[in-house]
Amino acid sequence: MEREADYMPGSWARWIQGGSAPDLKLPDFTRSALPWYFVMATLEYVVSEFQRKKVYYRRQTMSNLLSGLIGFVLTGIFVRGLNVFPFLVLYHFVGRKVAPWTAESYTDPWVNLMGFLGFDLAFYWYHRISHMTNLGWAGHYVHHQSRDFNIITAMRQGITEPLITCWFYMPLGLVVSPDVYFWHRTVNLVYQFFLHTRLIGKLGPLEWFLNTPSHHRVHHARNYGRANYGGILIIWDRIFGSFEAERDDLECVYGLDALRISMDTYNPMWHQGQHWIETVKLMFTINPIKALFTRAFSKDMVSPLVTDAMKDEKGKITIKPSEGPIDQRPLCWIDIYVAIQALAIGGPCALAVAAYAHTMEPLTLILAVLNCGAAFTTGGMMMDETLRGLHAEWIRLAVLPLFAFVYLPLAWALQTVGYCLVSIAAAYLAHHNNHRSLPLSHILQKSAMKMVKKAA
Incomplete structure (x- = not known):
């Protein structure tokens, strides 16, 4: 029997458990999928080395992991409940009364189809608006900072992003049960991790309706327009006019600025907070509503809106797509x-x-x-x-x-x-002694290449 207390945090411990709410048995396998991210990242690295295609850069990869771990402990613990309890409250007090099905409808294919499409559409609009407003961009831009693009890049997440994302998914509490919602939420987010790769080309007819690595490369590229906001499906971008295909003659350039090290530092907390600081400062110089809910810009903000990222203001080519981050130095x-x-x-x-x-x-x-x-x-x-x-x-x-x-x-x-x-x-x-490189780096690289060739 459902109790009103089931839909409220009730205690500190239960709020901390909120991301999966184990007592409510809501499906959430994002953490159990974590080892597979590293398995796939290792496979991606091995294949890229075998193809002699530079995909991973040591310090940028470490920076991505540091940002991901900060998000894991700060967001994953303190705001996990935001992904659960507001939705549960809306469902319990309103959704159960207006939806024509019950929580036992978990296996109904039509309910699942509604949950799948509903979450993907909600994600599309959150994702698009996060690029259109300073309030959304301050949480989301961390994910776009990396100058490389691989599976580990997907772990780079903003710690404040859940404060905004959860409200876009709330309307689903009016039409589907918590089990259906959390299942499709988990599937959607895990699917997106594996879109972050340069090793998979275009996938033929799948490109028409699925979000693919090719479409997501365009989304992250500085030298394309802002496009391709979908989660699993790309149909929303085609319907709402935000689709752009990857071109064979325009290799993607990733990151937010012309610096080889994003924002000229590896400090993950500066990466997390810099746009918030600039947005707050902007609120005191212009209309606060405009500062928060538009992309009003100040000189110290970073943005991927540069459409010709390889050239400076004078038109001189400064960055080639194949160059990657600047820290390609030997291991130190x-x-x-x-x-x-x-x-x-x-x-x-x-x-x-x-x-x-x-x-x-x-x-x-x-x-x-x-x-x-x-x-x-x-x-x-x-x-x-x-x-x-x-x-x-x-x-x-x-x-x-x-x-x-x-x-x-x-x-x-x-x-x-x-x-x-x-x-x-x-x-x-x-x-x-940071200027002294270690010969170990060359030994490891040669050993890895020999192992790859032997395995092949």
């Missing part, structure tokens, strides 16, 4: 340090925090998330190779033992102190 010590600290250690910690978030006290959870976020942020700042980045990493490592003494047994806290002291020294050495 900073790369190793960030890979260990932020990815090999910070990444699993973030996964553990997400897994046990619903069992933590609010303050404990907030501090755990902030510590994870700090590791990803300072990792990006270290890749900028500035003293500011090194000092930020030192501050993070100096503060970490304080939390260890509060929340961990004494033996573990003392080990944390030792780990931080070693890490402070390692960060210093990595920063001051």
Whole structure:
């Protein structure tokens, strides 16, 4: 029997669990699909190396992962409930009374067709409006910052985006049950991850009605118009006049600006917040409504609206599509340090925090998330190779033992102190030896090529 309490958060723990609401048995396999993203990304890398087609660039890939992990812990924990409870409230108090079917209609093919088309149409309009307004773009533009385009690029998500997206899907609560909605939401979002690849060409007749990697490359390209906003289907773009096909004579250029390093930094929190800062500043200089709900522009904002991204203001060609990000340097010590600290250690910690978030006290959870976020942020700042980045990493490592003494047994806290002291020294050495490339990079690349050729 349905209870009114089933449709409300009710507690901190239940809000944290809200992304999947396990007590309500709503289908959500986005997290279980996570390993497959890395499997497919590995396969994409191997195939690209075999084809001698440069698809992955080390620091840009690390930057994409850092931004994705920040979104995973901040968005995935604190605002997951926005994707669930507003929808459930609308369905419970209105949708059940006006829809001609019940929650038991989950297996009805017509209800599922409505859920599939309804979510895809709602996504189309959210996605298009997010490019048309500063309010939407401030959350979405993080996904477009990368100068490369691969499956790992898909993990680059804005932490504030769910604050806006959830309201576009609310009307579905008037026509389909929660089970139907969440099933098609999950399918739609997982499908889109695999659109981010340069290795799959055009798919023949499927291009007429499905969103394909070819269509999505156009969407991310700076040297095409703003087009192709669909999720699974491309028919909405054809109907509403926002479709553009990929041309054989115009190779895509990705990213938001002419800089090889997006926004001239690897700091993931600056990537997340810069457009919000500029939008708020714009609100004090023009009509706030115009600043939020149009693409009113200021000189420090970044936008993919450049239609000839390979040329500067004087018409001189500055960037070739095949050049990719600027950081094509050999492997160096900073790369190793960030890979260990932020990815090999910070990444699993973030996964553990997400897994046990619903069992933590609010303050404990907030501090755990902030510590994870700090590791990803300072990792990006270290890749900028500035003293500011090194000092930020030192501050993070100096503060970490304080939390260890509060929340961990004494033996573990003392080990944390030792780990931080070693890490402070390692960060210093990595920063001051960053100009020394490691021959290991060439050895690994040659070994990988030999393995690929042998397998082929």
